[in-house]
Amino acid sequence: MNVLSSLKVALLYGVFASIVVLASRCSSDDPVENAPDVFWEEARLKDFPLNEVVYLDISIVHPEVVNGVETKAGKIEITIPRSQTSLMLSLKKADLDNNKYNVSPFVGEQKDFSKGAVRYTISATNSPTKVVHYDVNVVYGGAPFFVNAKVTGFAFEKSKNPGLDATIDAVKIMEYDNYSENAIYVIVPEGTDFSKLTPTVTYDAAKLFYTTGSGFDLYPANGTSIDFSYPKHFYLQAENSLGTKSKNYNVIVDIKDPIRFDSPITTANVKTGDGIAVENFFAIATWTNRGNHPITGMSPVQYKDKIYPIPNYPGDANIVTTSIHNPNGGTVGVLPGEKGEINVRVKRSPIAGLFSTTAVFEPTFSFDTRIISYWPVDDRVEGIFGVQTLVIQTTLED
Known part of the structure; x- marks a missing residue:
């Protein structure tokens, strides 16, 4: 090899050696801390499932980190259905490597979210100073939740019932314990057309259904025209959000004074007697059922404003008594619009002169029979008249 060739080989060898040394120095001089730190990427909550309820929606904003230091905590907002009444909740799982990361509060630990956001901390197992945080807040969303299933108000609004002079509210909304049906009682003015009334119903329930006897339908928000005339039925059914509880209501519509008398009644003259013998006047007059339900025969609950022909006549003596009667035997009673009869009995008093009395009737409504009669107000018997x-x-006369 000549001198020139030897110089070329030496030069090439030197250049190669320099490159190797330079590469070695560059590798050894690069500090570990300048390498990408995966902690900040892997220490993230990408979801926040709950043990107690399946959420409706979730929003996650991850923490902000500058130069390896958290400058702003992350935020998680979880929307849950209103049916989850308890806000003692816990994280179901965290998709993190348990060998590298700790989560506090730990997975499965219940915390009270009713007081606001709960802070969750994620830290490195080998470097406790490396931490990020998430402030987790739980809110309600979706459809309102109703535990109850009840009707709270019932009315015939004037705006929906042009035949009425004013809005009419129910006089009673009764919930009968130990019975499958409850009742709503509405008193309307005499002359109201029972066959064309549109109710407005308020309720503490998720859904309200109605039926007139052929299956339940969802009750329209603006109401619908209903035929309440006897013997038609109108039922409401309120249901809670879980569909596990419901209440049925039978709506009763009538007038305040269903019995119409043509008062007063004057009997034919009666001969005096021994105070024991009586004179009967059967069907001496009639009365009319002006209401919306059958009325049975009944007797007065008392007699008042008695007038006698002489002073100091025994004040408790009922010389004149009466009862109203259903002339149509075998029927449930005098039907709406029909007439009944009035019977009168007069004791043959030894004293001649004018006797007068006022018979007092207190009709009540039996929910079980849907009949107006006189029963003492009791279980499912209402004094609405x-x-x-x-x-x-x-x-x-003598």
């Missing part, structure tokens, strides 16, 4: 009075006069 007015007091009815009938004045009767008779003259005893």
Whole structure:
């Protein structure tokens, strides 16, 4: 090899050696801390499932980190259904490597979210100073949740019922314990067309259904025209959000004074007697059922405003008594619009002169039979009607 060739080989060898040394120095001089730190990427909560309820929605904003230091905590907002009444909740799982990261509060630990956001901390197992945080807040969303299933209000609004002079509210909304049906009672003015009324119903329930006897339908928000005339039925059914509880209501519509008397009644003259013998006047007059349900025969609950022909006549003596009667035997009662009969009995008092009394009737409504009669107000017997009075006069003559 000549001198020139030897110089070329030496030069090439030197250049190669320099490159190797330079590469070695560059590799050894690069510090470890300048390498990408995966902690900040891997220490993230990409989801926040709950043990107690499946959430409706979730929003996650990850923490902000500058030069290896958290400058702003992350935020997680979880929307849960209103059916989850308890806010004692816990993280179901965290998709993190348990050998590298700790989560506090730990997975499965219940925390109270009713007081606001709960802070969750993620830290490195080999470097406790390396931490990030998430402030987790839980809110309600979706459809409102109703635990109850009940009707709270019932009315015939004037705006929906042009035949009414004013809005009519229910007089009673009754919930009968230990029975499958409850009742709503509405008193409307005499002359109301029972067959064309549109109710407005308020309720503490998720859904409200109605039926007139052929299956339940969802009750329209603006109501619908209903035929309430006897013997038609109108039922409401309120249901809670879980569909596990419901209440049925039978709506009763009538007037305040269903019994119409043509008062007073004056009997034919009666001969005096021994105070024991009686004179009967059967069907001496009629009365009319002006209401919306059958009315049975009944007797007065008392007699008042008695007038006698002489002073100091025994005040408790009922010389004149009466009862109303259903002339149609075998029927449930005098039907709406029909007439009943009035019977009067007069004791043959030894004292001649004018006797007068006012018979007081207190009709009540039996929910079990849907009949107006007189039963003491009791379980599912309601005193929703007015007091009815009938004045009767008779003259005893020698």
